[in-house]
Amino acid sequence: MGRRARIVFLPGDGIGPEVAAAAMRVLEHVAARHGHVFEFDTRLIGAAALRAEGSPLPDATRQACLSSDAVFLAAVGDPAFDAAPPERRPEAGLLALRKALGVYANLRPGRLFAGLNGAGPLKPEIARGLDLVIVRELTGGLYYGTPRALDLAGGTAVNTLPYTRAEIVRVAEVAFRIAEGRRKLVTSVDKSNVLETSQLWRAVVTEVAARHPGVKLEHQLVDSCAMSLVATPSRFDVLVMENLFGDILSDEVGALVGSLGLLPSASLGDGPGLFEPVHGSAPTLAGKNVANPIGAIASAALLLRHGLSLPAEADAVECAVEKVLAAGARTADLLPPGSAGAVSLTGMTEAIVSALDTAR
């Protein structure tokens, strides 16, 4: 039986529209092949929305997302708004959307694809076997905490890092459930030697662990974890942490696997999920057909798996990506600077679509 679904597409800024088109192309192909009907509803967000409507998250976009089956977002961010007040920055649209959807658990899987060992800065023997998931708390912590204030002239500023037990429990539960289906290790990342919030975090995650006896829990300080990710990345399975720590460490994982352009994410709550590549809007690459579409296409795979409960279709997309990389296709970000032979964004996308036809 085919599935009917309404998917909101938010291309956003910079390379966003190009990588969104790649993800849509793959989803259309999957729908045709597996007899599903996906209705795509494309809406404005970020700088594109600020220019057209004066708001980084117009009401029409918010409503369309809330009533959808899943939301795909490509990227927000535009240097033209760097000096704008916080509520008139493109990023404010994304933060408001995450909050409106209540997507508190952000899954950022990173693994080393066959053929890409050596593409990143790590020695191959260190990178080998890297396969981890960062579970980033996404609707609380430093990003949303109040009080917050900036007095540039007076030279003072405040941000706040609050968490409640309930917020920690629900994201930790997600991490443990994922670990149960993997190698059964959760690393909880905090800064409990300095921050009270981290002391609560550590205590609550330890309580949650008691309900998951099959999973081993370890705690690691965030500075030490940043170092271990480079020194011994393959020892990690699932990592769970507060919003800002997750933002920072997930970009580090981008470097470890060869390029930030490869990393997908799934943001899950109790309603529609939000699926977005981890990379940003990369304004300098925009409109050149050179960006890596794999982060976006792999996010479409997560949308199929977690947003629409279509695991076989998700596997097929991931398998196609794997195959194309194993066959040697490389966008510019995966090659040493200045090398010849890079495929374009659309070239990579079409290679993945063809590989879908020959997938299991």
Ligand code: IPM
């Ligand atoms: C990410 C991005 C966003 C974040 C920005 C664009 C607001 O860096 O998803 O990692 O900080 O969460």
Ligand code: MG
């Ligand atoms: Mg980030």
